Amino acid sequence: MQNIKHDLVVIGGGPAGLAAAISARRNGCRDVLLIERAKTYGGILNQCIHDGFGLHRFGETLTGPEYAQLYIDEFKAQRLEAMLGTIVLSMDSGRNLYVSSRNGFKKIEAGAVILSMGCRERTAGAISLPGTRPAGIYTAGAAQNFINLQNIMVGKQAVIMGSGDIGLIMARRMTLEGAKVESVFEILPYASGLPRNIQQCLNDYDIPLHLSTSVINLHGKERLTGVTVAEVNEGLMPVPGTERYVPCDTLLLSVGLIPENELSRGANVVMESRTGGAQVDDTLMTSLPGVFSCGNVLHVHDLVDHVSEEAELAGRFAVEYLDGGIQPRESYIQIEPGEGVRYVLPQKVSGARDFTLSLRVAAPSRNQSVWVKDSEKKLARKKMLRLHPAEMVRIKVKANKLGSAKRLCVSVK
Amino acid sequence: MMKKCDVIIIGAGVVGNAIARELSRYEVSIAVLEKELDVAMGASSRNSGVLHSGIHYKPGTLRARLSVQGNAMMKDLCSDLKIKIEYIGKLTVAQDEDGIETLHSLKEQGEANNVPGLEILDQEQMQQIQPGVGGIKALYSPSTGIICPYGLSIALAENAAANGVEFYLGHGVTNISKNSREFVVNTAQGEEFEAPVLINSAGLFSDRVCEMLGIDEYRIYPCRGEYLVLDKRLKGTLSTLVYPAPRKGGAGLGIHLTNTVDGNILIGPSSEYVDExxxxxxxxEIMTQLKKEGHELLPELSTTDFIRSFSGLRAKQNPPEVGGYKDFIIESRDDFPGFINLVGIESPGLTSAPAIGLMAKEMVGRFVDLKDKDRFVSERPGSVGFFHELPEEKKADLVAKNPxxxxxxxxxEQITKKEILDAIQNPLRNSTINGxxxxxxxxxxxxxxxxxxxxxxxxxxxxxxxxxxDYLLQSKGSPLFSGRVR
Known part of the structure; x- marks a missing residue:
C-alpha cells in the first residue's frame, strides 16, 4: 500500500474545500492536497443551476456552477494539487487518512487537515414518516440531481414537504419543467427557507405554502398515489379533524440538512449537538490539534458566500498551525447560546484575536438586538430589523473588549 | 409457453428457496414461481434476522424440531453460501419472581427440544455478558444467532439457480388445476407449468394457493410487526440479544433490540393484525412507541439515530381474537398426491428453513426419483462480507487488481462500484433498484x-x-421516473 505525506490535506472539493485550499496557498502553504470524491470540483453547486449565489462576495448573482468556476479557475491558477474521484474512508486522531480511488488505496499522513465535507439531506426514514414505501419519494437534492444533471424527470404531480431552500428551489424547477406542484407543507409556523426564495420560487408561481401543516401519511403500494396532510398544534402534533388527502405521484423532502461528520466522529473529534458539527475555537480548529472544520460540515449555512469566507479563515489558520503559530491552550473563553439563540459558534475563543460569531436565532422577530455579554457586561451588539432562523447572523467581537471574561453569552433582546 | 418439469415451487421466500436448493442436489427439474420481481420480498426479508435457539416451542412440534435442526445446520450452510452469521447468544430476562418461573420452564422446554448450552444466570453473570442489562435473572441461550435474512434468501436462490433451478420472477400464480398425473399452474404472464409435484411455499399467500386447489381449511391472518433501524454509530453497544421474558398469549416475543450482522440495531417488532x-x-403510533421503548432500552440512543422504518407480516393461523401460535403445517396431501403444502410458516421460519428444505425433500422423494447429481456445487462464489469490512492491506490488493x-x-455504507456491478449482474437477473x-x-x-x-x-x-x-423501484408498477426532462 502506498504511503504518502502532505503538509495540508483538505477533504472535500466543494465551495468550502476550494476556498480553504486557495486561502492556504495564498497564506504561504506550498504543499496542499485537496481530496474530492466526485470526478469534478464544485460539490453540490454543480446541480444548483439557479442564480442568487455570490451577491455578498461579488456583488452579482451567479448560478451555482458560475460561482464554483471562479474558485476552480483560481485553484488551477494557483497550481494546487488535487485527487479527484477519491474518497477518504477513514481518519484517525493522528491525522492519518486512508483514501481510495480507481488509482489505488493509499495511506496519507497529513500535517494538518481541513474538514470540508459538506452536509447531507434528512430523509423520510430520519423523520419517521409513516405510511408505505412506494417509488416517488425523493429528497429535494436528489430530485435536483436527476433533473438538472441527468435530464430525468422524477414525476408529474408533486407535493413538497418542508420549506427548506432546496425544496423551494425545486418547487419552481418542477413547475418550470411541466410538473404540477400542489403545495409546500411546513410543520413550523414559519418557513425555513430564505424569504427571497419564498417570493421567487413560490409566490411568483402561485404555489401555496401551508404553515403549521405536515404530511402525516403516505399512500400507494408501488408508486406514490397521494399523501395525507394535517394541521399541527404547538407541540407539532396533528390536529384531529384537519386531515386531508392530496393526490400526487411525487413527494420531495426538504426537511433539514445534516453535517456529514462520520469521518470526524471516527477520529474522535468532539462534536456539538446543536449544530451537528465539530466544536471549534476562534481559529476553526476542532478538539484535535491541526484538524480544522469549515462550511456546511461545521454548521449548515444559508449562503455560500459565508461558506467561502469561513473556509478562507480555516485555510489561513491551518497554515498558521503548520508554521507553529497556533497551539492548543490550557483555557479558553467559552461562548454559549442564551435566550432566543439556537446555536452560536465558535464555541470557545482564545481571546488573542478579534473574531466573528456565527449564530442562528430560535424564532423570527423584528426590531431586536443580538447581544454578546460577559455576565452583565455588554461586549458587542448588533441591531437587526428582522431576525429569522433561516438567516445566519454574524457579529464581530474585538479582542480588546474581552478583558478577563471567562464565559460569553449571546442572546436576543 | 408450456413448461414441463418435475417440481413446481410457488413462492421464492426463504422457505421456497431452501427447498429449491435442497432439491437441486438431485436430477430433477425445478421451476420456482414468484409473483414479485425478486426473491424474499415478503416476510423473509422483513424480520429481526434472528436464528432462534428453540426454547420457545412446545416439545414434539415441528417448530421445536425444525428450529433446533435448522439452527444447527446454519453454520455450514452460511459458510457454503458466503454469508455472515454470528452466534451472539441471547439473554431472556426476568424482572420478577413470575418471570423467573417462566425462565425455568423455558429452560426445561428448551432442554426437551435439545437446545444446547442453556443456563440460568444471576445478575453478576448477566453483567459479564451484557454490561448494564436490567432484570434479576436471565436464561442464556448461546446458540441464538443473527443472520442477514434477505442475504440468506438470495444466497439460497442463487446457489439453487447455479445448480439448475429455474426461477420465474414476476410470475404470479393465477390458476392451479390437477389432471390425472400432473398439476397445471398458470401465471399472470399467460404461461403454463406442468409437474407431478407442486409445493406451496407462498407464505402470507399460502391460503390463497390452497384455495386455488379447492383446499379451504386454512386461513392466514397477517400480523404486522413494525421496526425502526438505527444508525451504525451505535454498533457495539450490544454484545448479545436481550429479550423480556415472554407474556402468555402474546403474538410476538415482545419489543426488543436486535443487532444485525451489518452493524445496525433494530427496535421492534410490534404486533398488530392487519387485513391485507x-x-x-x-x-x-407504533413508531412513537418504538422510539420511546428504544430510549428506555438503550440510553445512548439519540433522536438522530433513527434512519429507517419498515414492517413485516407474520403468517398467523389463528384469528386475532384467539392470538398466540399454531404449529407449522407441512403436509403431503393425500387428497392431492404430489401436493406438498406449507402453511403458517411464521417465526421461527427463517431458522427452520434449511430443515424444512430437508423435510420437504423427503416428501418429494415419494413422488419423483431423487437421483444424486454428479456435479452439485454447494458453494457460492465470492467471499463473506463486504469490501469495507476487509483489512486495509487486503483492500489495497483488491483495488490494485480491479479499479x-x-x-x-x-x-x-462504503459500497464500491465493483459490488454495485456485481449486484446489477446478479444470477437471478433481477433488475430493480431494491434488488x-x-x-x-x-x-x-x-x-x-x-x-x-x-x-x-x-x-x-x-x-x-x-x-x-427502465428504472423500477421494486415492482412493475413502481417506476422511479416519469420520463426525460422536456
Missing part, C-alpha cells in the same frame, strides 16, 4: 440513497443502457 397480506405500512473496488459509490440495495447494501445507510441513488442511476445508464422508463 401486503400491508407493509409503518404507523406513527472498480477503488471507486466508492455508497459513501454511508441492488438488498444485494449490495448500497442505499441502506444513513442517507438512504440520497447521495448514491443518483450515482447508481448513472451507472445503469452508462454501462447498461437504461432509459428513464
Amino acid at each position: 397480506p401486503d400491508d407493509f405500512a409503518s404507523t406513527s 472498480d473496488y477503488g471507486e466508492v459509490i455508497c459513501r454511508c 441492488i440495495k438488498y444485494r449490495s447494501r448500497a442505499m441502506m445507510g444513513r442517507c438512504q440513497g440520497g447521495f448514491c441513488l443518483p450515482r447508481i442511476v448513472e451507472i445503469l445508464k452508462q454501462e447498461f443502457g437504461y432509459k428513464p422508463e
Whole structure:
C-alpha cells in the first residue's frame, strides 16, 4: 500500500474545500492536497443551476456552477494539487487518512487537515414518516440531481414537504419543467427557507405554502398515489379533524440538512449537538490539534458566500498551525447560546484575536438586538430589523473588549 | 409457453428457496414461481434476522424440531453460501419472581427440544455478558444467532439457480388445476407449468394457493410487526440479544433490540393484525412507541439515530381474537398426491428453513426419483462480507487488481462500484433498484440513497443502457421516473 505525506490535506472539493485550499496557498502553504470524491470540483453547486449565489462576495448573482468556476479557475491558477474521484474512508486522531480511488488505496499522513465535507439531506426514514414505501419519494437534492444533471424527470404531480431552500428551489424547477406542484407543507409556523426564495420560487408561481401543516401519511403500494396532510398544534402534533388527502405521484423532502461528520466522529473529534458539527475555537480548529472544520460540515449555512469566507479563515489558520503559530491552550473563553439563540459558534475563543460569531436565532422577530455579554457586561451588539432562523447572523467581537471574561453569552433582546 | 418439469415451487421466500436448493442436489427439474420481481420480498426479508435457539416451542412440534435442526445446520450452510452469521447468544430476562418461573420452564422446554448450552444466570453473570442489562435473572441461550435474512434468501436462490433451478420472477400464480398425473399452474404472464409435484411455499399467500386447489381449511391472518433501524454509530453497544421474558398469549416475543450482522440495531417488532397480506405500512403510533421503548432500552440512543422504518407480516393461523401460535403445517396431501403444502410458516421460519428444505425433500422423494447429481456445487462464489469490512492491506490488493473496488459509490455504507456491478449482474437477473440495495447494501445507510441513488442511476445508464422508463423501484408498477426532462 502506498504511503504518502502532505503538509495540508483538505477533504472535500466543494465551495468550502476550494476556498480553504486557495486561502492556504495564498497564506504561504506550498504543499496542499485537496481530496474530492466526485470526478469534478464544485460539490453540490454543480446541480444548483439557479442564480442568487455570490451577491455578498461579488456583488452579482451567479448560478451555482458560475460561482464554483471562479474558485476552480483560481485553484488551477494557483497550481494546487488535487485527487479527484477519491474518497477518504477513514481518519484517525493522528491525522492519518486512508483514501481510495480507481488509482489505488493509499495511506496519507497529513500535517494538518481541513474538514470540508459538506452536509447531507434528512430523509423520510430520519423523520419517521409513516405510511408505505412506494417509488416517488425523493429528497429535494436528489430530485435536483436527476433533473438538472441527468435530464430525468422524477414525476408529474408533486407535493413538497418542508420549506427548506432546496425544496423551494425545486418547487419552481418542477413547475418550470411541466410538473404540477400542489403545495409546500411546513410543520413550523414559519418557513425555513430564505424569504427571497419564498417570493421567487413560490409566490411568483402561485404555489401555496401551508404553515403549521405536515404530511402525516403516505399512500400507494408501488408508486406514490397521494399523501395525507394535517394541521399541527404547538407541540407539532396533528390536529384531529384537519386531515386531508392530496393526490400526487411525487413527494420531495426538504426537511433539514445534516453535517456529514462520520469521518470526524471516527477520529474522535468532539462534536456539538446543536449544530451537528465539530466544536471549534476562534481559529476553526476542532478538539484535535491541526484538524480544522469549515462550511456546511461545521454548521449548515444559508449562503455560500459565508461558506467561502469561513473556509478562507480555516485555510489561513491551518497554515498558521503548520508554521507553529497556533497551539492548543490550557483555557479558553467559552461562548454559549442564551435566550432566543439556537446555536452560536465558535464555541470557545482564545481571546488573542478579534473574531466573528456565527449564530442562528430560535424564532423570527423584528426590531431586536443580538447581544454578546460577559455576565452583565455588554461586549458587542448588533441591531437587526428582522431576525429569522433561516438567516445566519454574524457579529464581530474585538479582542480588546474581552478583558478577563471567562464565559460569553449571546442572546436576543 | 408450456413448461414441463418435475417440481413446481410457488413462492421464492426463504422457505421456497431452501427447498429449491435442497432439491437441486438431485436430477430433477425445478421451476420456482414468484409473483414479485425478486426473491424474499415478503416476510423473509422483513424480520429481526434472528436464528432462534428453540426454547420457545412446545416439545414434539415441528417448530421445536425444525428450529433446533435448522439452527444447527446454519453454520455450514452460511459458510457454503458466503454469508455472515454470528452466534451472539441471547439473554431472556426476568424482572420478577413470575418471570423467573417462566425462565425455568423455558429452560426445561428448551432442554426437551435439545437446545444446547442453556443456563440460568444471576445478575453478576448477566453483567459479564451484557454490561448494564436490567432484570434479576436471565436464561442464556448461546446458540441464538443473527443472520442477514434477505442475504440468506438470495444466497439460497442463487446457489439453487447455479445448480439448475429455474426461477420465474414476476410470475404470479393465477390458476392451479390437477389432471390425472400432473398439476397445471398458470401465471399472470399467460404461461403454463406442468409437474407431478407442486409445493406451496407462498407464505402470507399460502391460503390463497390452497384455495386455488379447492383446499379451504386454512386461513392466514397477517400480523404486522413494525421496526425502526438505527444508525451504525451505535454498533457495539450490544454484545448479545436481550429479550423480556415472554407474556402468555402474546403474538410476538415482545419489543426488543436486535443487532444485525451489518452493524445496525433494530427496535421492534410490534404486533398488530392487519387485513391485507401486503400491508407493509409503518404507523406513527407504533413508531412513537418504538422510539420511546428504544430510549428506555438503550440510553445512548439519540433522536438522530433513527434512519429507517419498515414492517413485516407474520403468517398467523389463528384469528386475532384467539392470538398466540399454531404449529407449522407441512403436509403431503393425500387428497392431492404430489401436493406438498406449507402453511403458517411464521417465526421461527427463517431458522427452520434449511430443515424444512430437508423435510420437504423427503416428501418429494415419494413422488419423483431423487437421483444424486454428479456435479452439485454447494458453494457460492465470492467471499463473506463486504469490501469495507476487509483489512486495509487486503483492500489495497483488491483495488490494485480491479479499479472498480477503488471507486466508492455508497459513501454511508462504503459500497464500491465493483459490488454495485456485481449486484446489477446478479444470477437471478433481477433488475430493480431494491434488488441492488438488498444485494449490495448500497442505499441502506444513513442517507438512504440520497447521495448514491443518483450515482447508481448513472451507472445503469452508462454501462447498461437504461432509459428513464427502465428504472423500477421494486415492482412493475413502481417506476422511479416519469420520463426525460422536456
